[in-house]
Amino acid sequence: MPPPRSRPRSHSNPPPRRRRPAYTYTPLSTARHIRLLQLVHFDPALSQLYATLTEHPISAIAHQFTALTSFETFKRRDDLAGSEGGMIDVYTPDVRTLAVRGNLAGFLRSYFLGGYPDGRMRDHKSGKVVWSFEVISRLWVDAVCIDQTNAEEKACQIPLMGEVYNSAGRVLAWLGADESRLGTFLWWHRVVMPAVVRAVKRDGDVAMAKFRDGNYRDGALWRDVVGIENPAAGSWSRAWTDYWAFYRTRRYFHRAWIVQEVAVAGRFDMMAGPKGDELSWDDMLEFAYFLGRVGWVAELDDLGDRWLSTLGRRHSNVGQIRGFGITDIGTLQQEHRNKDFEKTGWPEHWWAVLTAVRRRDCFVKQDKVFATVGTLQQALPPGTPLPFPVDATATPEEVYIHAATALLLNCPKLPLLSFVDHPHHRSLSNLPSWVPDLTTARYACPIGSFDSGFTACVLDSSPNIPPRYVAPAGELHLRGVKLDTISYKTQYCPPWSTALAVEALSFLASMPVWYPHAVVRDEEGPKPMFREVALIHVLTCNEFTNPYRGSEAESWRLLNSFRTWLVMALGLIYSGCLVREGEPWYSAETLAECKAKWEAIEALIRGLGARGLVPAVEEVKEHGEHMMRARRGEQPWPESVTSPQVFKYQIGFIMLYRCLFRTGDGWVGVCTETCEAGDEVWLLQGGAVPYVLRPCKEEGGKRKYLFCGECCVEGVMKGELVESGYAVADKLEDVVIR
Structure with missing residues (x-):
């Protein structure tokens, strides 16, 4: 099955039959002027548009044009040779030609074949006429209406684009002529x-x-x-x-x-397909x-x-x-x-x-x-x-x-x-x-963003600009309190891998039965938190992405889902020990590896004891046997495998690019995978969550750090440390992040 094309070959541009001088942009009269493309006629056989390109004060043409999207991002390999694409004959005192990308030519073809002008004036649901001829015939397309070779003009037009889209009678997005799906x-x-x-x-x-x-x-x-x-x-x-x-x-x-x-x-709409549905x-x-x-x-x-x-x-x-x-x-x-x-x-x-x-x-x-x-x-x-x-x-x-x-x-x-x-x-x-590289979207799911419900760190008492500044060399100066130093961090395991369940089980076994830095409250008063609950809290960051969190029923649902997740992941590993020689997925090396993993897992489970949230060895084995029978086609897959699980969904967000860690004083949490033992956990003034900083050098009596990402630490996320009389305000010190 070949990769889908953004439009069928019938929409590829044929060679234009006429050559005219290239269109030359004249400077806009003011920074408040924009150009509009006025449609006159379209020849589908040649992918040739006849139009005028004129400038207008933006305040004078409000709601009288359609704003299209940025077509220059859609260059195709089957565009015309060189820099040419579809051709627009721009009617000036002497007719000039403006070359555009094939995607715009595909839009124009669909726009006209779909019933221009009468069909384009009607709402696609009600069939009533809702657009004037001015709206459907005047187009603003940034690739055409802005001189892309003029840096000064682009700098003036960029701040104006929000107003262009807002004042357009209609914003129309073109998804391509491809009909597939x-x-x-x-x-x-x-x-x-x-x-x-x-x-x-x-x-x-x-x-x-x-x-x-x-x-x-x-x-x-x-x-x-x-x-x-x-x-x-x-x-x-x-x-x-x-x-x-x-x-x-x-x-x-x-x-x-x-x-x-x-x-x-x-008003925002979309179009797709050869007839512009x-x-x-x-x-x-x-x-x-x-x-x-x-x-x-x-x-x-x-x-x-x-x-x-x-x-x-x-x-x-x-x-x-x-x-x-x-x-x-x-x-x-x-x-x-x-x-x-x-x-x-x-x-x-x-x-x-x-x-x-x-x-x-x-x-x-x-x-x-x-x-x-x-x-x-x-x-x-x-x-x-x-x-x-x-x-x-x-x-x-x-x-x-x-x-x-x-x-x-x-x-x-x-x-x-x-x-x-x-x-x-x-x-x-x-x-x-400390500056995000916006060219990549590969970062851990944010937990300390604007809408965060956490209050782990100290907020500035002043309602105005906080006491921080950026030095000319790009250093960020602010204030904070060191919580502790990371003493151990697990290996990174993607949230969809069974290895994460093994790491979580091993990490759980290394914790004391009662987590010393958090309590739970019931009718009998505050009690220390079980280590299983503390682990679940950090793995899901207190159910940060769960829109149903907060209710008692939802909390129990999450705990049960954690147990199901352990049974599923560990059972899958055990099922690998049941592969028979001669089966298509048999490998002596893989079988030996699975048996070694299972021996370590069984020892961990028996060491922890069969507690409410830790399944028994027999239960895991039974699930693994069920999965192997399903793999052989002898019975259906377990419901827990085929249905969504709330815990699995939560860690799919939180544990991507994150690992479990423990500090010298017994704090546990999750941090980004690039953190190391020796990195420091800080509460930074103005932050909603703790952050990990790496000491790098000392200059002028000030320690400087590299920023290693935010983290979640059980027992401080809801402001417990600040409310406990820790005297955070007295311990603030200057921090410089390079």
Whole structure:
């Protein structure tokens, strides 16, 4: 099965039959002017558009044009030779030609073949005329309407883009002419999601509980709860694969600029297919939110990764999928429309935009910041200048340092430090250790971000700018308290591997039965915390990503799910000891390795004793035997294997790029995988969580550190240390991070 194309070959551009002089841009009259492309005629046989390109004051054409998305990011190998693509004849006093990429030519073809102009003036759901001819015939496309060779013009237009999208009558996203999976995708939104809404409205929490506990590929679940008998693609696995692949193969969803385009748009729509079928953004969001609530996202990503592996590829963004592709943008869109930034302040809103942009791709590294400027400009108080310079000639390092400094000096909290990436994944090696490299999205799931519920560290007593500054050399100066030094850290094990369960079991065996730094409270008063509970808390970071956390029932559900996770992972290892010679998966070397692992696991379990949350050896063996029989086709797979598990879902977020650690004084927690024994755990003024710093050298009587990431430490995350009379304020000292 070859990789899907973004449009069929029929949309590739034929050689143009006419050559005219190249179009030459004239400077815009003011920084408040924009150019618009006025459609005149399109020749589908030649992929040739006839249009005018004129400038207008942005205030004079509000709601009188359509803003398209950034087409320059879609260069294709089957574009015309050299730098040419589709051709636009621009009507000036002498007709000039403007070359564009093939993706824009594909859009224009679909736009016209789909019923221009009358069909494009109608709403795709109601069929009523809702758009004026001016809106559908005037297009703003940044690749055409901005002189991409003029750095000064780009620097002036970048801050204006938020206003362009906001003042457009319509923002229209083009997903490509490729029809593959489009029919299945539309079926999910036009048939399945309305049925889901009806079921939830009818049965309420009962229906949601069935979804959460059920298997998303189980036909009986969809038949009994939703009332759908047959999936569109023939099987539920295939239908889900097609749905997942639609998002992952439509490059639009991976573009950095999509965040700003959606967030500030007054009206946002999408088009796809050779005849320009329109898709409902609101319907897509509703279904994506549903998938997040029922906890199916991780399983769908696993399913999609297996599909990509059949093509000889792996998903390039493993670890950054938090939400099903678009939920982060939908949340930003709602917050921007509600002007929540007027209550929370522009730093929080802007950083949410930066975070969403970082997950996506762009060719120009500086665009990871520049693609947020339009949104930031709208969030700032009227008349407030941007807090950093917009210079199209600046290096990525300069742009990223300016952005990080602006956030740190204008916000009393330290959410920036929650997004510092894995050092091995950095492409910009010259950045200070505390500045995120926005070119990579491979960082541990943030736990100390703006919306964090944790209060481990000391907040500044002043409501104004906190007492910190960035030195000209790029050093971050702030204050903090050292908690302890890491004495032991486990090996990194990906959250989906059985090795993590073995590491967790071994770590548990090394802890005292009662964890000394945390208590639990009941009718009889405070009691020391069991080590199993402390371990579960740090592995899930107190259920940080669980939207249902907090209730007693949900806590018990998580504890039981932890036990099930141990049984599943350890049972899988034991099942490897049951492989028979002659079976296709038999290997004498692998068999010996499994038996050695199992001997160590059995010794750990027997040493811990059969406690409530630690399964007995016999139970693990029974599960392993069941799994081997299922592998041989002798009976179905255990329900715990085929159904989503809340604990597995939690650690899928928290333990990616993280390891367990213990300090000299017995504190336990999780830290980023690059931390080492000897690194120090600090409470930094303004942070919501503890952070790990590595001493590097001492200059002028001051110790300097490298930043190693945030961490979770059981017993301090909810401000327990501050409230216990630890006298944190008296122990603050200056900290310099390089």
